[in-house]
Amino acid sequence: MDIQAQARARCHWLPDLEGADTPRYQALVDQLAADIVAGTLAPGERLPPQRLLADALKVTVGTITRAYREAERRGLVEARVGSGTRVRSPSMDTPRFHHLSHAAEGSIDLSLSVPIPHPWRAEQLAIVLSRLSQSPHTVEAALAYSSEQGSLASREALAGWLTRQGLPMNAEELILTAGGQHADFLALQALVQPGEAVASAALTYPGMIATGRQLGLKHVAVPMDAEGIRPEALERLCQQQRIRLLYLMPEHNNPTGARMGEARRHAIVAVARRHDLLLLEDGVQFVTAATRGTPFYRLAPERALYIFSVSKLLAGGLRLGALRAPANLMPRLTAALRAQCWAMPELMARAAIDWLTSAEATPLIEWQWQEVAARQRLLAERLQGHEIVAHPCGFHAWLRLPEPWRAVDVVARAAERGVTLLGADPFCVGSQPAPQAVRLCVTPPAERARLDEGLTRLAALLEEEPRRVSPLV
Ligand SMILES: Cc1ncc(COP(=O)(O)O)c(C=O)c1O
Structure with missing residues (x-):
């Protein structure tokens, strides 16, 4: 047997490069991406050693090295010293998306974006x-398998409520999901193929970063300014590479608080239309109609999706969200949901929507808006003179640290004083450098006085001389 035949016999994966009209390294990466999608290559599977594959394909080792490097850049594989190059699998990713607080017992937690625990919640x-239990007709209907989108009655009630909040929608456009995070995951899973690229602001919601990693997507960071994503930077990125979907939080970016004006929204829609991008607007950090700009699905209904959740209005444990999507995308979304779980549990959806749309919920939600605004005013007072971005309806504020403070030191020093904060790291897309800033959530303390205490301790700390605290001790 000649060298090529021997090498071919030993290669468990052999791409066919014959007839490709692109350079060989490129054809190899394209074949790799196609085989991952087709399942021929499984997550975690090791690719053939470079020399062996070069012999098998009768190309230079340099061609294979270039192809493997490009595949790594596209997020398809991961190279580790000593264990070769493997198809990327979610388990290879370092988890950075922690839902539950890591706050120490007794610490004042300013790290989580959660609704204020309202004293009337359980009673309501x-x-x-x-x-609900006294309506046998509704309960009976909830016991039947419903459509993947959720029952029409539940969707109509939710669409009516959203319309009254200045987000006009109809039931046909909605899919009920298990919270906003699920809507995010569903959209990306159904509409973006592994290896394809999605883009977002360079600092964004960690759940979105985790979703991209789980699904083997390439996540591209778009440079941002005070209004969030910069359209000219997005345009440049789209000219350089194919981006399938853009994730947006135009009202109140989590974590930076950036808010997009109307002209910026129109400029982004223009880029999206030029490059055929889908737009996924995450409205989970809900704001009042009076402070909201035009949602993207009103500007570009043919390509924009919108995510809603009751998590920040009532309670995160309800796990009820919704995804608004254009009709042409609905079959792919419902097929993905059917494959996951068929549909949201209707009984739970019914209870959450009944609560949201009830007369009881209105004063509770109103109370929260007022309390959040009061807490934001308190934060502005306690941290007067510091560079803060906040929104009157926002659960968090973004504090740019004064020189020479570094976020890691402030987080460590605050923890010593019994205050839990997050720096910018969990929000950074890819290996972007993290700015020296911290996110301060105003809602986790049940009592406003406790928030006051946490902010007072933080303000005092920032008056001191930084003392470098190693993150490793
Ligand atoms: C921007 C954003 N999207 C989605 C979520 C997750 O929402 P849910 O709890 O409804 O899954 C959060 C939670 O903080 C969020 O901030």
Whole structure:
């Protein structure tokens, strides 16, 4: 047997490069991406050693090295010293998306974006559940398998509520999901193929970063300014590479608080239309109609999706969200949801939507808006003179640290004083450098006085001389 035949016999994966009209290294990467999608190559599977594959394909080792490097750049594979190059699998990723707080016992937690635990919450839900249990017709309907989108009655009630909040929608456009995070995952899983690229602001919601990694997507960071994503930077990126979907939080970016004006929204839609991008607007950090700009699905209904969740309005444990999508994308989204779980549990959806749309919920939600605004005013007072970006309806504020503070030191020093904060790292897309800033959530403390105490301790700390605290001790 000659060298090529011997090498071919030993290669468990052999791409066919014959007839490709692109350079060989490129054809090899394209074949790799196609085989990952087709399942011929499994997550975690090792690629043939470079020399062996070069012999098998009768190309230079340099061609294979270039191809493997390009595949790594596209997020298809991961190279590790000593264990070769493997198809990327979610388990290779370092988890950076922690939902639950890492706050120490007794610490003042300013690290989580959660609704204020309202004293009437449990009582209200009991009333809603009792009403529901006394309606055998509704309960009976909830016991049947529903459509993947969720029952028409639930979607109509939710669409009506959203319309009254200045987000006009109809039931046909909605899919009920298990929270906003699920809507995010569903959209990306159904509409973007492994190896394809999605883009977002360079600092974004960690759940979006985690979703991209789980699904083997390439996540491209778009440079941002005070209004968020910069359209000219997006245009440049789209000219350089194919981007399938752009993730947006135009009202109140989590974490930077950036808010997009109307002209910026129109400029982004123009780029999206030029390069055929899907737009995924995450509206989970909900704001009042009076402070909201035009949602992207109103500007570009043919390509924009919108995510809603009750998590920040009522309670995260309800796990009820919704995805608004254009009709042409609906079959792919419902097929993905069917494959996952068929549909959201209708009984839970019904209870959450009944609560949201009930007369009881209105004063509770109103109370929260007022309390959040008061807490933001308190934050502005306690941290007067510091560079802060906040929104009157925002659960968090973004504090750019004064020189010479570094975020890692402030987070460590605050923890010593019993205050838990997050720096910018968990929000950074890829290996972007993290700015020296911290996110301060105003909602986790049940009592406003406790927030006051946390902010007072932080303000005092920032008056001191930084003392470098090693993150490793
Ligand atoms: C921007 C954003 N999207 C989605 C989520 C997740 O929402 P849910 O709890 O409804 O899954 C959060 C939670 O903080 C968020 O901030």
